Amino acid sequence: MNYSWKKVLQASVLSTVTLSATAMADKLPGEGIKIQPVQSTVAEETFQTLIVNKAMEALGYEVLPTKEVDYNVAYTSIAEGDATYLTVGWFPLHADKYTMAGGDEKFFRKGQYISGAAQGYLIDKATAEKHNITNIGQLTDPAIAKLFDANGDGKADLTGCNPGWGCEMVIEHQIDAFKLSDTVTHNQGNYAAIIADTISRYKKGDPILYYTWTPYWVSGVLVPGKDVVWLEVPHSALPGERSNVDTALPNGKNYGFEMNSMRIVANKAFADANPAAAKLFEIIKVNINDVSAQNMIMNTGKNSAADIESHANGWIKANQATFDAWVEAAKQAAL
Numbered sequence: 001m002n003y004s005w006k007k008v009l010q011a012s013v014l015s016t017v018t019l020s021a022t023a024m025a026d027k028l029p030g031e032g033i034k035i036q037p038v039q040s041t042v043a044e045e046t047f048q049t050l051i052v053n054k055a056m057e058a059l060g061y062e063v064l065p066t067k068e069v070d071y072n073v074a075y076t077s078i079a080e081g082d083a084t085y086l087t088v089g090w091f092p093l094h095a096d097k098y099t100m101a102g103g104d105e106k107f108f109r110k111g112q113y114i115s116g117a118a119q120g121y122l123i124d125k126a127t128a129e130k131h132n133i134t135n136i137g138q139l140t141d142p143a144i145a146k147l148f149d150a151n152g153d154g155k156a157d158l159t160g161c162n163p164g165w166g167c168e169m170v171i172e173h174q175i176d177a178f179k180l181s182d183t184v185t186h187n188q189g190n191y192a193a194i195i196a197d198t199i200s201r202y203k204k205g206d207p208i209l210y211y212t213w214t215p216y217w218v219s220g221v222l223v224p225g226k227d228v229v230w231l232e233v234p235h236s237a238l239p240g241e242r243s244n245v246d247t248a249l250p251n252g253k254n255y256g257f258e259m260n261s262m263r264i265v266a267n268k269a270f271a272d273a274n275p276a277a278a279k280l281f282e283i284i285k286v287n288i289n290d291v292s293a294q295n296m297i298m299n300t301g302k303n304s305a306a307d308i309e310s311h312a313n314g315w316i317k318a319n320q321a322t323f324d325a326w327v328e329a330a331k332q333a334a335l
Contacts (some may be wrong), residue, residue, distance in 0.1 A: 027060075028059055028060025028331070029059055029060060029274070029275075029276035029277075029330070029331060029334035030056065030059040030060035030061030030062075030274070030276065030277065031060040032060075032062075033060075033061050033062065033274070034061070034062045034064055035056060035061050035062070035063055035064065035084040035085070035270075035277075036064045036067065036082070036083045036084045037049060037052070037053055037056075037063065037064070037066045037067070037083070037084060037085055037086070037087065038066065038067045038068075038069050038073075038074045038077060038078070038083040038085070038086050039066055039067075039068055039069075039074070039086065039087065039088060040068065040069070040070070040071055040074070040088065040165075041068045041069075041070070042088075043298065043303060043308075044215075044216060044217065044291075044295045044298060045087075045088040046066075046305075046308045047291065047294045047295075047308055047311055047312055047315075048087050048088050048113070048114065048262065048286065048291060049066055049087045049088065050066075050308065050309065050312035051087075051284075051286060051312050051315065051316065052085070052087045052113075052264065052280075052281075052284060053066065054312060054313075054316060055280055055284060055323065055326055055327060055330075056277065056280065058323075058327045059276050059277065059280065059327060059330055059331065061277070067083065070164045071086075071094065071097060071164055071165060071166065072097060072101075072164055074086045074265075075089075075094075075097050075098060075100075075101035075107075075265070076101050078101075078106070078107065078265060078266065078267050079101045079102040079106040079107065079267070081267055081269065081270070083267070084266060084267055084270055085264055085265060085266035085267070085270075085281065086264070086265045086266075087113060087262070087264050088113075088114075088262045089109070089262065089263045089264065089265040090117070090166060090260050090261075090262060090263075091109075091260060091261055091262075091263050092242060092245075092258050092260065093119075093166045093167065093170070093257075093258075093260050094166050095240070095241055095242060096166075096169075096239075096240040096241055096242075097166060098265070099241060104268075105268070106267070106268055107265050107266065107267070107268055108265075108266040108267070108268045108270075108271030108272070108278060108281065109263055109264070109265050109266070110278070110281065110282040111263065111264070111281060111282040111283060111284070111285070112261040112262075112263055112285070113261070113262045113263055113264050113284060113285060113286065114215070114261065114262040114285070114286050114287075114288050114291060115261045115262075115285075115288065116214075116259060116261075116288045117213060117214055117215065117259065117260040117261065117262065117288060118213065118214045118255070118257070118259060118260075119167065119211070119212065119213035119214070119255075119257045119260065120211070120212075120230055120231070120255035120256055120257050121136050121158070121209065121210070121211055121230070121231040121233075121255070121256065122209075122210055122211075122212065122222070122224065122228045122229060122230055122231065123148070123207065123208060123209050123210075123228060123229060123231060124202055124207055124208050124222075124227065124228055124229075125225075125226070125227060125228055125229050126207075127147055127148075127207040128229045131144065131147065133231070134229075134231065134232060135231060135232045135233065135234060136174075136178060136180070136231045136232070136233055136234075136256075137178050137180075137233065137234035139156050139180055139183055139184055139209075140178070140179055140180060140183055141183075142154065142182075142183055144156075145180075145183035145184060147207045148207050148208065148209040150201060150206070153185070155182075155183055155184060155185045156183060156184045156185065156209055157185055157187055157209065158171070158184055158185065158186050158187060158209050158210065158211065159187055159191075159194050159195055159197075159198045159208070159209070159210035159211060160186040160187050160188050160194075160210075160211050161188065161191065161211055162188060162189070162190070162191050163188055167211065167213070167257075168186075168188060169239050169240070170238060170239060170256070170257065171186055171211060172186060172239075173237060173238065173239040174233065174237050174256055177235075177237035178233065178234050178237070184209075195210060195212070195218055198210050199218075199221060199222065202222065202227070208222075208228075213260075214288070214292065215288050215289075215291040215292035215295055216292070216295055217292075217295040217296050217298065217299035219292070220292065220295070220296040220299070221299065230253075230255055231255070232253060232254050232255060232256075233247075233254055233255065233256035235254070236248065236254060236256070237256070238258075242258075245258060264281040264284070266278070266281055274334075275333045275334050276330040276331055276333050276334035277330070278333070279329060279330045279332075279333035279334075280326055280327070280329075280330040283326055283329055283330075284326050286315075290315060294308075294311050294315070297311060298311075
């Protein structure tokens with residue numbers, strides 16, 4: 001009788017151990033953990049954020065609705081643990097913001113989510129060719145600057161960068177460095193509204209001068225090389241900790257900005273405690289051309305929250321094997 005009970009007990013223990021191992025294998029690393037993503041107010045960065053959010057959900061994390069905040073607030077919130085991650089940290093553009101908010105002691109930042117992002121100054125091709133304008137430094141000439149005067153004050157109107165984005169500090173620094181203060185006005189505000197006005201002026205045949213970046217839908221409407229041309233700068237001139245950086249490209253061209261990457265910036269304590277999430281942040285990558293294509297779809301009017309959600313789901317479905325591989329590698333990192 002005792003022997004029989006011993007066998008039953010052994011079988012029961014073995015069964016329990018097997019079930020526990022299975023349960024552990026089935027348990028997702030993020031189960032029971034709430035996370036708070038943040039992004040800028042630029043709607044064209046929602047797609048990138050959603051892809052990461054959905055990968056985190058696949059790891060079992062409870063992803064709270066993304067909060068839209070200014071970049072400075074994003075870095076501060078992540079450093080303090082009030083937010084978990086920002087998927088579109090622009091580097092090296094945000095180098096000063098990153099450092100001032102705590103740097104590597106506060107943040108986890110490995111890998112490059114989206115690479116090859118360019119930015120700089122452009123003018124319409126017709127004016128460039130007619131007046132042989134190739135460099136923004138030529139706008140120190142009042143006669144050249146006046147070509148781009150949109151409001152009659154005699155100064156060139158530069159469609160610029162929103163306060164708080166980071167690019168505005170570069171533009172302001174370069175206007176001073178290139179001695180353009182007397183001939184160029186840096187117009188700031190709602191970039192989407194200002195660039196829409198710029199495009200309207202272009203369609204009327206007026207000369208235009210503007211700042212933009214890639215990936216963004218503007219370069220799909222005003223196509224570099226066809227409608228507009230990039231302007232070079234007189235010399236490298238960046239603010240803050242990048243003051244000694246040479247922005248010249250390997251081909252010798254210098255457009256005044258370094259090539260940027262979108263990098264995921266996460267709270268370091270969270271990443272240390274969540275190796276699966278840290279691994280995902282490190283390895284996840286999206287092609288910049290896919291982002292540009294999605295941004296162009298938004299510009300055609302398919303830009304509601306539901307539309308962008310559909311775009312993200314469609315991208316994941318089209319890249320399912322890659323997406324699944326990211327999630328599986330992240331799971332393995334937690335074992």
